[in-house]
Amino acid sequence: MILFKNATLFDGKTFYEGTLDLLVREGIIETFGQNVSAPGAEILDLGGKVLSPGFVDLHCHMRDPGFEWREDIESAAAAAAAGGFSTAVAMPNTDPAVDNDALVRYVIEKGIRAGYSRILPAGAVTKRREGKELAEMGKMASAGCVLFTDDGAPVGSSRLFRTALQYSQSLKVRIMEHPEDTSLSRGGQVNEGRCSSLAGLKGIPASAEEIGVFRAISLSRETGVPVHLTHLSTRESVSLVREAKKEGLAVTCDVTPHHLRFSEESVIESGFDSRFKVNPPLRSSDDIESLWEALADGTVDAIATDHAPWHLDEKDLPFPEAPFGIASIECAFPGVFTCWLNRGKPFGLDRLLALFTSGPASLLPGEWPSHGRLTRLGKADLVVLDMDLERKVAVEEWKSKARLSPWEGLSLFGWPVLTMVEGRVVFDRSRE
Amino acid sequence: MEWKHRHVLDLKDWKREDILFLLDQAKNMDNLIDRPIKKVPALRGKLVVNLFFEASTRTRVSFELAEKLLSADVVNWSASGSSVSKGETLRDTAWTLEAMGADAVVVRHGASGSAHYLARKLKRAVVFNGGDGAYSHPTQALLDAYTAWKSFPNLEGRKMAILGDVLHSRVARSDIQVFRTLGCEIVLSGPETLMPFDVKSLGVTYEPDPWKAVKNADIVYLLRIQRERQEEGLFPSLDEYHLRFGADEKLVSKAKEGALVMHPGPINRRVEIDSSIADGTQSRILQQVRSGVAVRMALLYLCLGGVMA
Numbered sequence: 001m002i003l004f005k006n007a008t009l010f011d012g013k014t015f016y017e018g019t020l021d022l023l024v025r026e027g028i029i030e031t032f033g034q035n036v037s038a039p040g041a042e043i044l045d046l047g048g049k050v051l052s053p054g055f056v057d058l059h060c061h062m063r064d065p066g067f068e069w070r071e072d073i074e075s076a077a078a079a080a081a082a083g084g085f086s087t088a089v090a091m092p093n094t095d096p097a098v099d100n101d102a103l104v105r106y107v108i109e110k111g112i113r114a115g116y117s118r119i120l121p122a123g124a125v126t127k128r129r130e131g132k133e134l135a136e137m138g139k140m141a142s143a144g145c146v147l148f149t150d151d152g153a154p155v156g157s158s159r160l161f162r163t164a165l166q167y168s169q170s171l172k173v174r175i176m177e178h179p180e181d182t183s184l185s186r187g188g189q190v191n192e193g194r195c196s197s198l199a200g201l202k203g204i205p206a207s208a209e210e211i212g213v214f215r216a217i218s219l220s221r222e223t224g225v226p227v228h229l230t231h232l233s234t235r236e237s238v239s240l241v242r243e244a245k246k247e248g249l250a251v252t253c254d255v256t257p258h259h260l261r262f263s264e265e266s267v268i269e270s271g272f273d274s275r276f277k278v279n280p281p282l283r284s285s286d287d288i289e290s291l292w293e294a295l296a297d298g299t300v301d302a303i304a305t306d307h308a309p310w311h312l313d314e315k316d317l318p319f320p321e322a323p324f325g326i327a328s329i330e331c332a333f334p335g336v337f338t339c340w341l342n343r344g345k346p347f348g349l350d351r352l353l354a355l356f357t358s359g360p361a362s363l364l365p366g367e368w369p370s371h372g373r374l375t376r377l378g379k380a381d382l383v384v385l386d387m388d389l390e391r392k393v394a395v396e397e398w399k400s401k402a403r404l405s406p407w408e409g410l411s412l413f414g415w416p417v418l419t420m421v422e423g424r425v426v427f428d429r430s431r432e
Numbered sequence: 433m434e435w436k437h438r439h440v441l442d443l444k445d446w447k448r449e450d451i452l453f454l455l456d457q458a459k460n461m462d463n464l465i466d467r468p469i470k471k472v473p474a475l476r477g478k479l480v481v482n483l484f485f486e487a488s489t490r491t492r493v494s495f496e497l498a499e500k501l502l503s504a505d506v507v508n509w510s511a512s513g514s515s516v517s518k519g520e521t522l523r524d525t526a527w528t529l530e531a532m533g534a535d536a537v538v539v540r541h542g543a544s545g546s547a548h549y550l551a552r553k554l555k556r557a558v559v560f561n562g563g564d565g566a567y568s569h570p571t572q573a574l575l576d577a578y579t580a581w582k583s584f585p586n587l588e589g590r591k592m593a594i595l596g597d598v599l600h601s602r603v604a605r606s607d608i609q610v611f612r613t614l615g616c617e618i619v620l621s622g623p624e625t626l627m628p629f630d631v632k633s634l635g636v637t638y639e640p641d642p643w644k645a646v647k648n649a650d651i652v653y654l655l656r657i658q659r660e661r662q663e664e665g666l667f668p669s670l671d672e673y674h675l676r677f678g679a680d681e682k683l684v685s686k687a688k689e690g691a692l693v694m695h696p697g698p699i700n701r702r703v704e705i706d707s708s709i710a711d712g713t714q715s716r717i718l719q720q721v722r723s724g725v726a727v728r729m730a731l732l733y734l735c736l737g738g739v740m741a
Contacts, residue, residue, distance in 0.1 A: 189544075193630050193633070194630050194633040196628065197631065197634060198628075198633055198634065199544050199545070200601075200605055201545075201567070205629075271441070271548035271551075271552070272544060273552075316523060317523075318522055318544075319543065319544060319545040319546075320544060321543055
């Protein structure tokens with residue numbers, strides 16, 4: 001039994017006025033309000049710190065099974081907890097790919113054994129992520145898979161994508177599409193624009209992503225099936241989603257912390273540091289502006305990390321030889337929150353927090369949306385945030401196995417200090 | 433003047449006075465080459481490693497010559513048949529070289545940014561970029577500047593036309609940096625498919641018509657056209673390239689009288705350049721080669737803190 005005293009309560013969408021107390025008993029939020037007392041409860045006086053539903057990450061590469069030297073479910077779950085995420089969705093681009101119910105169960109069970117944040121599996125849309133045959137989506141959905149995606153790549157052919165949407169409709173599990181026309185992006189290293197022109201590196205044009213976005217919207221419109229677009233990075237991409245939403249289509253999207261913070265200039269300024277190599281590539285400062293506008297006006301539904309850890313030896317190479325991917329889950333919220341502060345708080349903190357809580361949770365099936373809300377008798381998935389705590393990102397202290405990140409050394413505010421999953425404390429900064 | 437460039441990776445941060453100082457130093461070296469006994473002991477006891485991951489003749493030989501004329505100890509380390517072909521990473525190669533006591537490493541590598549990478553990994557040795565990917569070839573640009581400067585002591589306001597495959601050219605990117613800093617106006621020409629996507633970001637303009645691009649130019653700079661680019665489908669044929677953009681007497685006659693024709697070599701006769709131009713009086717192609725030795729001597733001397741006897 002834990003009693004949080006003097007918390008600034010955020011319910012997943014809005015803040016309660018003043019400070020309140022909240023009692024957690026047996027994994028459940030028993031009650032909250034003024035002057036809650038519970039004899040025998042451990043008391044944590046938050047002194048006005050924010051108490052929010054735990055964050056939900058829709059997009060996390062845990063590299064397990066198959067690439068455990070980069071990350072495994074245990075290290076990823078511990079890293080998620082330290083980042084304030086009480087739930088993280090594991091991407092299926094593993095070896096073997098998570099494309100059947102046995103592997104879906106493997107991910108869930110390994111996550112439970114790890115005992116940190118809750119790990120939910122995403123299943124592949126196609127067998128072995130080859131984009132040829134549908135994976136057993138029904139069996140995977142029954143086993144507890146919460147998203148379908150061939151992430152790392154788009155769904156192979158438009159025809160197969162259309163079929164997958166139709167087939168998955170009755171399963172109530174969303175398809176999360178990584179939008180990319182690979183015939184345009186193949187061999188590309190950086191944003192096609194200033195960076196490719198100055199660096200002499202092959203560019204990945206914005207159109208490669210935007211054609212993928214358009215394809216997904218068009219197929220969603222025609223089939224009437226929801227689709228989620230992940231890691232959007234260009235002005236036109238979010239503009240297409242904005243229009244689709246106006247039209248009433250069930251199209252949703254997320255953006256990543258790094259696309260909100262870093263531009264293609266970082267690649268040049270860092271002298272081609274491979275920490276800045278990611279797909280989709282870091283774009284122009286105008287694209288960054290467009291993503292912040294899309295956060296403000298509700299076009300974006302969630303911020304998802306696309307946490308993509310690599311072993312130091314694999315990532316520490318000359319830029320063109322290094323793999324794509326940025327590790328960030330342990331500093332994702334502080335990273336975005338600090339940008340939001342530096343931009344003069346362009347919208348409410350409630351909106352920003354919703355993008356980490358109710359926003360992503362609402363895209364998951366079954367009971368999971370309720371985990372993004374803070375309700376009486378709801379599951380106690382919580383995070384305590386110290387908005388005034390300033391720390392430098394220190395990658396060598398990470399629970400993740402990643403040891404390179406563009407966030408390294410940046411001084412950020414808004415750190416999670418305690419993360420709870422169903423009443424269990426899975427991260428406590430005071431004990432670190 | 434105090435020399436503040438520790439490595440020579442690119443020319444992004446080089447100011448006009450840095451370039452002019454270097455050109456002055458190169459002139460001294462150039463005079464040295466004319467002496468009956470060319471060799472000076474300026475870098476005696478310094479170990480320079482030439483680390484070449486890509487085929488190169490003129491850059492490697494030019495560096496080697498410059499190193500030897502300054503009495504440095506020279507080791508050539510090429511990728512084929514070395515530890516690199518056994519899967520050693522650039523990082524480990526760098527540390528190995530440093531453990532052997534290298535004072536300087538000249539690196540040529542196919543990956544843009546690899547010279548920067550090497551400089552980050554080396555604790556002590558000075559890095560000279562001998563060309564990395566399509567990003568930078570600073571010594572080529574400086575020798576081009578030196579060659580042009582000998583004809584035009586003031587490059588301010590001069591017009592330079594660069595023709596060819598700018599997209600894949602590290603030479604073009606570096607020349608643009610140097611010649612712009614020296615006050616030249618630069619126009620690019622060539623098939624649109626061989627141009628960088630955002631020409632403006634380079635601070636230059638693009639003129640699809642080579643005749644207009646070359647008009648009134650003081651320097652006509654031609655880039656090598658590689659057959660691979662045709663195979664990638666970026667232009668239909670070498671013959672069509674030659675017909676539209678090849679430098680012949682008619683095209684060069686549009687430039688200013690006495691305009692310089694330059695090319696980083698090796699040249700493709702009857703593709704980007706006709707023999708009448710390559711071997712003509714306006715050509716500076718062989719002077720560029722000679723300048724290369726002098727410019728590289730000056731750079732080695734300045735960055736390695738040599739002592740002139």
